[in-house]
Amino acid sequence: MIAQQISIFAENKPGRLAAVTRILAAEKINIRATNITTADTFGVINFIVDDPRRAAKALTQAGMTVQLRDVLAVLLEDKPGGLDRLTQLLAREAVNINNAYGFVLEGSKKAVFVVDVDQMDKTDELLRKHGIQTLDTEALSAIEPFHYLNY
Amino acid sequence: MYWEKEIETMDRTALERMQVERLTQTLERASRSPYYAERLKAAGADALSVRTVADVAKLPLTTKDDLREHSPYGFLAVERDELIRMHSSSGTTGRATVIFHTAGDIAAWTNIVARSMYMTGMRRSDVFQNMMTYGLFTGGLGFHYGAEKIGALVIPAGAGNSKRQIQLMRDFATTVIHIIPSYVLHLSTVFEELGVDPRRDTQVKIAFIGAEPHSEKMRQKIEAFYGFKAFNSYGLSEMNGPGVAFECPEQNGMHLWEDNYILEIVDPDTLKPLPDGEEGEMVLTTLLREGMPIVRYRTKDLTRVIPGPCPCGRTHRRIDRIKGRTDDMLILKGVNIFPIQIEKKLMDIPGVGQNFLIVLDREGYNDHMTVKVEVNREFFLGDLKQLEGLRRRIVEDLKSAILITPKVDLVEPGSLPKGEGKAVRVVDNRKD
Known part of the structure; x- marks a missing residue:
């Protein structure tokens, strides 16, 4: 299943992330995970949020350059070797990961690893075949993450 | 004599x-x-x-x-x-x-x-x-x-x-x-x-x-x-x-x-x-x-x-x-450059937005040109690699046009100053 990540083009300078989160806060958008990639003077801010379409609309209206981007939100076991199982599989199949970040769903039980890969459909199929679960946007929206520090 | x-x-x-x-x-x-x-x-x-x-x-x-x-x-x-x-x-x-x-x-x-x-x-x-x-x-x-x-x-x-x-x-x-x-x-x-x-x-x-x-x-x-x-x-x-x-x-x-x-x-x-x-x-x-x-x-x-x-x-x-x-006309490192050369090149590149700004700086004894380029909103796919590719292409294309290698910064659409009528294209910060 394909999930949607919201990506925002931003200059790499103080205040840009704050400008984005201010809008998301005002819109009562819940952020599940975030990641920032930069290339010198500019970068891309990525979010997994509970309502990517509404978030994209609000950010676009504020004049930002926004794109909803397909990613795979892979459900992993939160234990040693959990991520390795996924990455070994992708490596064997020569799938390249362009960007990735993760968050814990339930400490010592479940984690989500978000990957942006070069062959999305092939990878989606591959994971299904190997019984690795992925979450779509709705599933991501429905989950109630428990941060491990809460335990 | x-x-x-x-x-x-x-x-x-x-x-x-x-x-x-x-x-x-x-x-x-x-x-x-x-x-x-x-x-x-x-x-x-x-x-x-x-x-x-x-x-x-x-x-x-x-x-x-x-x-x-x-x-x-x-x-x-x-x-x-x-x-x-x-x-x-x-x-x-x-x-x-x-x-x-x-x-x-x-x-x-x-x-x-x-x-x-x-x-x-x-x-x-x-x-x-x-x-x-x-x-x-x-x-x-x-x-x-x-x-x-x-x-x-x-x-x-x-x-x-x-x-x-x-x-x-x-x-x-x-x-x-x-x-x-x-x-x-x-x-x-x-x-x-x-x-x-x-x-x-x-x-x-x-x-x-x-x-x-x-x-x-x-x-x-x-x-x-x-x-x-x-x-x-x-x-x-x-x-x-x-x-x-x-x-x-x-x-x-x-x-x-x-x-x-x-x-x-x-x-x-x-x-x-x-x-x-x-x-x-x-x-x-x-x-x-x-x-x-x-x-x-x-x-x-x-x-x-x-x-x-x-x-x-x-x-x-x-x-x-x-x-x-x-x-x-600008003169940088002895090379004559017209902003229109840069403008024409930029406008031929898909992914380039509405506006650009040429900034000339002197660092120590070295003069530099930075071209700040607004990205086209439609072009952005949420991919850093794509942006980096755009930036490199702009550098290469400008280099072929003006013979010196500028630094290129991609900036957010609408972030550059707009002049009254004619856009402000050049900021020269070079001082003695």
Whole structure:
């Protein structure tokens, strides 16, 4: 299943992330995970949020350059070797990961690893075949993450 | 102290008589070119219409656009077999401005370059290191020929490779150099890095610094560091290149060789002639050109004639440092750049948004160009790799257009300042 990540083009300078989160806060958008990639003077801010379409609309209206981007939100076991199982599989199949970040769903039980890969459909199929679960946007929206520090 | 005493110190009346005579010949030659045959006829002007130097003001002006529109052969006044060399200026997009030279043109040009160099004290016993780009750019070959004409030993070092430049200076006891002002400042940091003191460890006593406007303060800084005399040089490829005007040992204005050119300063708006001392746009007419005579060329350079005689005894009038341009041309590392060149390239690249900004900075002694480019909203796919690819493509495309490698920053759409009507395209932060 394909999930949607919201990506925002931003200059790499103080205040840009704050400008984005201010809008998301005002819109009562819940952020599940975030990641920032930069290339010198500019970068891309990525979010997994509970309502990517509404978030994209609000950010676009504020004049930002926004794109909803397909990613795979892979459900992993939160234990040693959990991520390795996924990455070994992708490596064997020569799938390249362009960007990735993760968050814990339930400490010592479940984690989500978000990957942006070069062959999305092939990878989606591959994971299904190997019984690795992925979450779509709705599933991501429905989950109630428990941060491990809460335990 | 004079290369050609009779000409350099000729009294003004005789000099002007010579100019009228040469202007008449120039008009005769020019009317053989397709462009001027038509242009002069349309203006009702011919060789008979000039009796005094002031009559030049009755002739039509020529612009860079005219040269470009009729490039390459529209201005040619001789058979192509007569040509022995071409040079080209860094022009705007599309056709470059090409200048063709006959053997006579090269000889006349070489002579005024030799005259200029000799004036500053350079002699046949000197070792001349030419640290300029050779090739289509006139600064390399122009000075090279002039120095050979004097009989000096020429090291055609070319531009760049600072450590080798310093090595050459030391190994062959260079006494005279030709270098652009921003590069000579940068080179001083390399001297320091290497622990070489140019005052103690080199023999250089004269430097020609041209192709780039610079201030008196910058000259003093250069002279203080190196311990040589730095002479300002003015030229433009349409008028040959270097050697059009040059500083004498007084270092107070550049003598413009009036036996080779007619000098006018005009009001850039009304195009009416201005008296000596008043600042305006310099207009030049070639007097000895055979291949491509050019009448009343608008240089777009702002300067003034320094009134009064020069203590050096030369009667050819002096122009002041170039104060600026009447167009938006930029000069960076000796390269002429028009913002339109950058604009045209950018607009051809998918992914580029509405606006861009050229920022010029001076870091230490190094000048840099940064082009800030707004990204097209539609282009963005949420992918950093795609943005990085866009940035690299812009760098490559701009490099091919302007010959120097700019830094390119991608910025958010709508983040750059918008000018009233015409967008603000250039911010020049370079200070002394």
